[in-house]
Amino acid sequence: MTYFNKTLASLQPSKSVTLMAKTKSLQKTDPDIINLTGGEPDFDTPKPICDEAARQLQAGYTHYTDGPGDPNLRRALARKLRDENHAPYAPENILITPGAKYAVYLAVHAVLNPGDEAMWLTPGWVSYPSIIQACGGVPVAVNLKWEEEYRISLEALESAVSEKTRLLIINFPNNPTGKVLSSEDRQALICFLQKHPRIILLSDEIYEKIIYPGYEAVSLASVPELFQRTIIVNGFSKSCAMTGWRLGYLACCPDIYNVIMKLFQHTISCTSGFLQKAAIVALDCRDEMEQMRLAYEKRRNLLYEGIRKIPSLHMLRPQGAFYAWIRFDTSMDSETLCNYLLDHAKIAGVPGSAYGEESCTCVRFSFAASEDLLRQMLKRLEALCPLP
Numbered sequence: 001m002t003y004f005n006k007t008l009a010s011l012q013p014s015k016s017v018t019l020m021a022k023t024k025s026l027q028k029t030d031p032d033i034i035n036l037t038g039g040e041p042d043f044d045t046p047k048p049i050c051d052e053a054a055r056q057l058q059a060g061y062t063h064y065t066d067g068p069g070d071p072n073l074r075r076a077l078a079r080k081l082r083d084e085n086h087a088p089y090a091p092e093n094i095l096i097t098p099g100a101k102y103a104v105y106l107a108v109h110a111v112l113n114p115g116d117e118a119m120w121l122t123p124g125w126v127s128y129p130s131i132i133q134a135c136g137g138v139p140v141a142v143n144l145k146w147e148e149e150y151r152i153s154l155e156a157l158e159s160a161v162s163e164k165t166r167l168l169i170i171n172f173p174n175n176p177t178g179k180v181l182s183s184e185d186r187q188a189l190i191c192f193l194q195k196h197p198r199i200i201l202l203s204d205e206i207y208e209k210i211i212y213p214g215y216e217a218v219s220l221a222s223v224p225e226l227f228q229r230t231i232i233v234n235g236f237s238k239s240c241a242m243t244g245w246r247l248g249y250l251a252c253c254p255d256i257y258n259v260i261m262k263l264f265q266h267t268i269s270c271t272s273g274f275l276q277k278a279a280i281v282a283l284d285c286r287d288e289m290e291q292m293r294l295a296y297e298k299r300r301n302l303l304y305e306g307i308r309k310i311p312s313l314h315m316l317r318p319q320g321a322f323y324a325w326i327r328f329d330t331s332m333d334s335e336t337l338c339n340y341l342l343d344h345a346k347i348a349g350v351p352g353s354a355y356g357e358e359s360c361t362c363v364r365f366s367f368a369a370s371e372d373l374l375r376q377m378l379k380r381l382e383a384l385c386p387l388p
């Protein structure tokens with residue numbers, strides 16, 4: 001019999017990645033399918049970034065680089081973190097990683113010992129529980145409620161904590177709900193973390209730049225008492241439409257950083273030099289980022305107004321990110337529901353169960369898609385609803 005690492009062998013495949021691939025392949029024979037599964041901007045990477053990458057490639061930045069990252073990029077990120085996030089990490093404590101996903105993995109691995117518990121908020125990103133498990137930890141969900149608009153309360157956090165808890169992972173603006181931390185949410189988190197000084201906070205801020213009027217993406221690393229024990233994860237995939245470049249980063253205090261670096265050196269060594277040089281340009285592409293944000297905002301409004309008119313559908317108005325988290329009045333579970341939508345309306349979304357919501361009837365649809373496609377989606381839903 002083949003001998004495997006039991007923990008890794010028991011992991012569930014990523015539902016969103018699997019569904020995205022499956023839907024793309026179905027679209028080859030049926031182009032009428034509207035694929036809203038992917039967490040991927042539908043814009044090209046801004047031209048100045050691509051031009052810079054080509055220039056640096058030609059200039060010969062094709063060798064191993066400074067392990068933790070290009071010094072100029074790390075300095076630029078330190079300025080950005082200080083000025084925009086009020087999180088004054090030194091450039092020496094910023095690490096450039098192949099995507100934010102790998103940054104999450106490094107951070108979780110560096111903090112957890114086998115059997116340690118890590119809390120994550122549901123609904124939440126599909127990969128957190130699997131990454132926790134892959135690192136030998138035990139994921140513990142903090143179940144937030146639709147009826148409370150996913151408000152974070154001290155009681156909910158306390159109900160999930162134990163003496164084994166070492167890590168709390170948060171992600172705002174949130175995938176899949178589009179929610180941003182309110183000041184009450186922040187207060188609950190701060191109060192909780194002050195009560196439990198052994199817990200490290202991992203703050204995944206990858207959707208930080210995609211935020212809608214009236215809301216603010218505030219990093220908890222800006223709270224002086226939490227700064228020392230917060231690990232910020234961010235990247236270029238979503239804000240700059242650079243998913244395929246695989247460029248992310250993390251920032252934290254020196255003692256955690258030194259542990260992370262050991263794993264980084266033995267697994268990745270460094271990320272590509274010419275891509276990192278282009279990432280410096282990406283940080284200055286404010287107009288391009290704003291243009292994309294404005295397009296998402298228009299689509300959000302279109303979808304929200306459209307869904308509200310369809311009886312039996314409910315949608316929370318996204319405050320950030322590019323996902324519509326829609327609840328259907330139906331007796332189907334979210335997985336059956338997604339299959340039904342694909343079979344009967346040729347609309348592909350990701351079931352709520354992928355985000356730790358086992359009993360919900362929610363589906364996540366990405367609105368990183370053209371307005372035209374979103375209008376077609378609305379028409380098809382209108383024709384199909386109410387559902388059995």
Ligand SMILES: Cc1ncc(COP(=O)(O)O)c(C=O)c1O
Pocket residue numbers: 039098099100101102125171175204206235236237243247248
């Ligand atoms: C919440 C969250 N964190 C991290 C990532 C990973 O981003 P990257 O493409 O930089 O690995 C994603 C991508 O879907 C995400 O939604």
